[in-house]
Amino acid sequence: MGRARTIYGALAAVVLLAVGVPILVPSMATLVTLILAKSIVVLGIIILLQAGQVSFGHAMFFAAGAYTAGFWGRYLGVGDLVGYLLVGTVVATVLGLLVGLFVVRYREIFFGMLNLAFSMVLWSLLEKMFHYTNGADGIRIPRPRIAGMTFSPETFEFVLLGVTLAIAVAATIATQRYLDSPRGHMLGAIKTNETRLEYLGVSARRVLLIGYVISAALGGIGGVLVGVAQQIATPEFAYWTKSGEFVFIAILGGTANALGAFAGAAVFELVRFYASAKLANTWQLILGLVLIAIILFAPNGLIGMWKRRRTAEAAR
Amino acid sequence: MTGKVLLQARGLVIRFGGVVAADNVDIDVIEGEKLAIIGPNGAGKTTFLNIATGYLRPQAGTVQFEGKEITAHPPREITRLGIARAFQIPQLFRDHTVIENLLIAAAAANNRTSLFQPLHDMPERAEMEALLDLVSIGDVADQKAGELPEGKRKLADIAVALALKPRLLLLDEPTSGVASSEKLAIMDILVSALAQKRVTSVFVEHDMDMVTRYADRVAVWNAGKIQTIGPPAAVLADQSVREQVIGI
Numbered sequence: 001m002g003r004a005r006t007i008y009g010a011l012a013a014v015v016l017l018a019v020g021v022p023i024l025v026p027s028m029a030t031l032v033t034l035i036l037a038k039s040i041v042v043l044g045i046i047i048l049l050q051a052g053q054v055s056f057g058h059a060m061f062f063a064a065g066a067y068t069a070g071f072w073g074r075y076l077g078v079g080d081l082v083g084y085l086l087v088g089t090v091v092a093t094v095l096g097l098l099v100g101l102f103v104v105r106y107r108e109i110f111f112g113m114l115n116l117a118f119s120m121v122l123w124s125l126l127e128k129m130f131h132y133t134n135g136a137d138g139i140r141i142p143r144p145r146i147a148g149m150t151f152s153p154e155t156f157e158f159v160l161l162g163v164t165l166a167i168a169v170a171a172t173i174a175t176q177r178y179l180d181s182p183r184g185h186m187l188g189a190i191k192t193n194e195t196r197l198e199y200l201g202v203s204a205r206r207v208l209l210i211g212y213v214i215s216a217a218l219g220g221i222g223g224v225l226v227g228v229a230q231q232i233a234t235p236e237f238a239y240w241t242k243s244g245e246f247v248f249i250a251i252l253g254g255t256a257n258a259l260g261a262f263a264g265a266a267v268f269e270l271v272r273f274y275a276s277a278k279l280a281n282t283w284q285l286i287l288g289l290v291l292i293a294i295i296l297f298a299p300n301g302l303i304g305m306w307k308r309r310r311t312a313e314a315a316r
Numbered sequence: 317m318t319g320k321v322l323l324q325a326r327g328l329v330i331r332f333g334g335v336v337a338a339d340n341v342d343i344d345v346i347e348g349e350k351l352a353i354i355g356p357n358g359a360g361k362t363t364f365l366n367i368a369t370g371y372l373r374p375q376a377g378t379v380q381f382e383g384k385e386i387t388a389h390p391p392r393e394i395t396r397l398g399i400a401r402a403f404q405i406p407q408l409f410r411d412h413t414v415i416e417n418l419l420i421a422a423a424a425a426n427n428r429t430s431l432f433q434p435l436h437d438m439p440e441r442a443e444m445e446a447l448l449d450l451v452s453i454g455d456v457a458d459q460k461a462g463e464l465p466e467g468k469r470k471l472a473d474i475a476v477a478l479a480l481k482p483r484l485l486l487l488d489e490p491t492s493g494v495a496s497s498e499k500l501a502i503m504d505i506l507v508s509a510l511a512q513k514r515v516t517s518v519f520v521e522h523d524m525d526m527v528t529r530y531a532d533r534v535a536v537w538n539a540g541k542i543q544t545i546g547p548p549a550a551v552l553a554d555q556s557v558r559e560q561v562i563g564i
Contacts, residue, residue: 174432177431177432177434178431178432180434180435180436181430181431181432181433181434181435182419182420182423182424182428182429182430182433182435182438183429183431184431184435185412185416185419185420185423185435186420186423186424188409188411188412189409189412189420191411192408192409192410192411192412192462193407193408193409193410195407196403196407196408196409196476197409197420197424198390198391198392198395199369199391199392199395199400199401199407200395200420200421200424200425200476200480201392201393201395201396201424201425201480202392202424203392210431
């Protein structure tokens with residue numbers, strides 16, 4: 001199918017960029033890792049947006065992943081990235097199931113705000129339980145082994161980038177498959193006509209819960225990778241502005257398919273990286289202007305803009 | 317008319333404030349028939365469909381489907397037992413194409429819950445395309461449901477219900493909202509589709525012409541009671557029905 005070919009083509013471009021840029025500019029390796037790791041989290045936001053639901057609390061799963069790595073290092077000694085990823089995913093999935101059972105009963109603003117509330121509870125716990133979490137200072141995450149091997153700091157950066165890229169590509173393909181499946185299409189049915197969905201014999205809550213748990217798992221994976229890349233987990237990881245950032249990236253990139261996550265995360269992180277270096281106090285202003293421009297001129301995000309151009313060219 | 321009773325309601329009572337929509341109503345739907353329900357506005361016709369599909373809970377009375385108690389079961393469960401519903405205002409997934417609407421219904425009916433099998437590659441696809449042809453809207457299979465003209469939207473709504481392979485289809489004014497020139501065509505398509513799929517049907521209708529033409533039996537629902545029930549010719553000849561319901 002043409003659509004599948006487009007997605008694999010675009011993914012090949014992502015891989016090329018993610019490998020090529022750090023080879024040419026080695027100092028960019030960590031930045032590219034962060035872009036890829038965040039795009040994994042944003043995939044989860046895109047899943048929920050199919051159902052028309054915006055979570056303003058997904059940073060809680062992101063933080064759950066990062067703190068899994070943090071606590072592991074602090075209480076069990078430095079571990080292996082594979083272990084961090086497995087346990088971090090399980091922790092985020094279980095948390096997603098517990099919170100999800102509650103929030104999937106609500107829609108729209110209530111859904112968004114309840115997610116926000118849960119994430120802020122987690123944020124408070126991380127801030128106040130100083131004895132276990134170091135409060136606002138956060139927990140340092142020393143470089144873990146990767147599949148049993150220990151790497152020097154320079155090599156580690158590149159290996160982590162490779163692992164993150166592989167996971168991001170696999171997560172994107174899996175997410176797109178899910179969105180193309182009947183369960184994925186039923187998310188869109190929740191958005192347009194939940195009553196009819198129930199009259200087809202389908203539990204809309206269950207459809208949304210499955211999507212929610214998957215999106216929580218993706219948040220956990222992204223959290224482990226960002227925590228390891230930045231070597232720290234802080235309560236900020238669970239703060240509402242972090243949740244807002246993920247939603248921002250999803251809208252920036254476009255929510256029609258899983259590819260928007262990459263485009264959005266890349267533009268967001270690059271604007272932030274350069275704007276914060278040059279305009280220390282006003283870089284949020286730049287991001288705000290970028291978002292306004294996207295909403296006004298490309299309501300379907302960067303991917304939507306690119307698709308529109310392609311359609312226009314094909315018509316010519 | 318005799319035959320196996322598919323849906324049986326006994327002693328249904330439901331009031332909304334001062335309005336009595338059902339006042340101790342008994343009604344049977346016989347397998348294979350097309351039962352029309354007529355009556356003045358606000359008489360309780362749609363309320364009956366809402367009770368039968370579990371959308372409303374009656375204050376008293378029971379509904380049985382194939383001998384099984386379904387009173388106040390959730391719509392989802394009743395749907396799975398084999399009662400489907402088409403709506404007065406078509407209820408479609410407007411951002412999905414027409415064929416996708418049907419495929420989603422087929423996935424629901426056949427429990428296709430794999431997260432990795434694409435909707436478009438489902439084995440039911442050919443069957444759903446045939447169903448669209450059966451209701452004469454095969455030409456708009458790949459159009460977004462939200463962009464269809466009203467007549468085709470009505471037919472798509474019926475096709476989605478039929479995709480569930482129901483035993484009983486409840487239709488709320490299948491021809492309301494379409495031009496009168498289109499009504500006969502839509503009913504012809506509907507009736508032949510029901511016959512081919514062997515689906516029993518109940519339809520709420522205002523248009524007496526439609527009722528005489530297409531129904532096997534007519535129930536007159538008036539002020540929360542069934543005033544009379546029987547073959548269309550007999551019912552519509554009834555003087556009190558003519559005065560109170562038809563207005564002649």
